[in-house]
Amino acid sequence: MEKTAAATGCRSGEWTLAEAEVLGRSVLCAPSVHRAQPWRVELIDGAVLLRERVGVALPQQDPRRRDLAMSCGTALANLELAVRVLGRRADVAVLPDPAQPDVVARVEAAELLPPTDLELQRYGAIMVRRGHRGAFTGLPVSVEQTARVVAAAVATGVEATRLEGMERLANFFEHAARSLPDDAAYQDELALWTIRDEHRHGAGMRSPAELPWAGAARRATVLPDLLVLRDRLDAETVLLFTTAEDTRIGHLHAGYALERCWLEGVTLGLAGAVLTQPLRMPEVRSALCEDYRLAGFPQALLRLGRSTRVARSSLRRGVAEVLGDRWRERR
Numbered sequence: 028m029e030k031t032a033a034a035t036g037c038r039s040g041e042w043t044l045a046e047a048e049v050l051g052r053s054v055l056c057a058p059s060v061h062r063a064q065p066w067r068v069e070l071i072d073g074a075v076l077l078r079e080r081v082g083v084a085l086p087q088q089d090p091r092r093r094d095l096a097m098s099c100g101t102a103l104a105n106l107e108l109a110v111r112v113l114g115r116r117a118d119v120a121v122l123p124d125p126a127q128p129d130v131v132a133r134v135e136a137a138e139l140l141p142p143t144d145l146e147l148q149r150y151g152a153i154m155v156r157r158g159h160r161g162a163f164t165g166l167p168v169s170v171e172q173t174a175r176v177v178a179a180a181v182a183t184g185v186e187a188t189r190l191e192g193m194e195r196l197a198n199f200f201e202h203a204a205r206s207l208p209d210d211a212a213y214q215d216e217l218a219l220w221t222i223r224d225e226h227r228h229g230a231g232m233r234s235p236a237e238l239p240w241a242g243a244a245r246r247a248t249v250l251p252d253l254l255v256l257r258d259r260l261d262a263e264t265v266l267l268f269t270t271a272e273d274t275r276i277g278h279l280h281a282g283y284a285l286e287r288c289w290l291e292g293v294t295l296g297l298a299g300a301v302l303t304q305p306l307r308m309p310e311v312r313s314a315l316c317e318d319y320r321l322a323g324f325p326q327a328l329l330r331l332g333r334s335t336r337v338a339r340s341s342l343r344r345g346v347a348e349v350l351g352d353r354w355r356e357r358r
């Protein structure tokens with residue numbers, strides 16, 4: 028027999044406006060590929076559905092929607108923390124409904140359970156996390172800090188590994204940066220999503236920085252000498268996220284783990300930036316697996332370091348837009 032909400036202590040009834048804001052904002056603050064924010068949140072009695080906006084597409088850069096699914100995964104990690112700071116146990120079911128393929132996850136607000144100190148700290152980190160597209164100060168990230176960040180990657184089939192031997196990674200960056208500018212369709216799509224920063228989506232990279240911090244190689248991206256690139260990468264802590272499966276569910280889990288690690292890094296006073304562009308080239312993916320003897324599929328890189336510069340926060344869509352029409356009317 029199904030238990031009633033009262034019997035299980037589950038949250039029942041409509042979410043209040045204040046609770047809805049907390050849930051909606053947590054999702055909006057998540058990192059997403061090109062700030063595409065490919066998600067919608069549906070609040071139902073005692074639970075939250077995270078849906079993917081299937082109309083958002085990057086056919087040239089992300090034809091398999093890996094990055095878009097990962098972006099939903101980052102939002103899921105934030106949503107789970109938001110349910111926890113609202114004082115409920117969060118029961119997460121990923122892709123629970125094959126009849127509704129855009130449903131990414133359902134987060135059930137179960138019985139009352141105060142958040143832990145760590146959850147409160149990570150929730151606080153959601154609001155201050157920013158992508159750091161630039162050089163770090165050079166002060167090293169300690170072994171203990173790296174271990175804590177890596178340990179936060181708790182997601183089915185996902186592993187976060189610190190990469191050693193930056194010469195190989197530098198070669199991959201260089202290969203991507205030399206090949207991608209020649210692909211006109213790719214570059215057109217990239218320009219559309221990265222150059223304009225006054226919009227509420229788009230990565231806002233008006234001036235293409237140098238590698239490796241530019242992330243995406245545009246035609247005007249400055250490609251430094253290979254040794255310089257290697258030295259720059261050597262001065263950083265770079266984590267690679269791999270998954271046991273190269274499937275949508277694997278990509279969701281990768282994004283979830285990535286955000287958990289990033290938030291943990293922020294609580295430790297670290298800055299970070301995510302890079303996926305070189306990994307979207309099949310030859311780079313397979314060479315990376317071979318060179319670093321990886322058991323899984325490479326999905327994302329997270330650069331970590333220290334910064335004295337506070338990165339600019341990027342614009343987001345409005346909360347009401349993410350929560351949908353019903354919530355727009357109630358405000």
Ligand SMILES: Cc1cc2nc3c(=O)[nH]c(=O)nc-3n(C[C@H](O)[C@H](O)[C@H](O)COP(=O)(O)O)c2cc1C
Pocket residue numbers: 056057058059060061062093094095097098101156157158159160229230231240241242243282301302303304305327340341
């Ligand atoms: C799955 C994923 C892939 C990303 N890939 C790149 C990338 O290749 N290069 C880059 O510079 N930024 C990349 N980003 C960072 C986004 O551009 C960034 O999160 C977005 O612009 C919002 O900015 P914020 O992280 O400062 O909030 C990626 C983010 C995600 C979640």
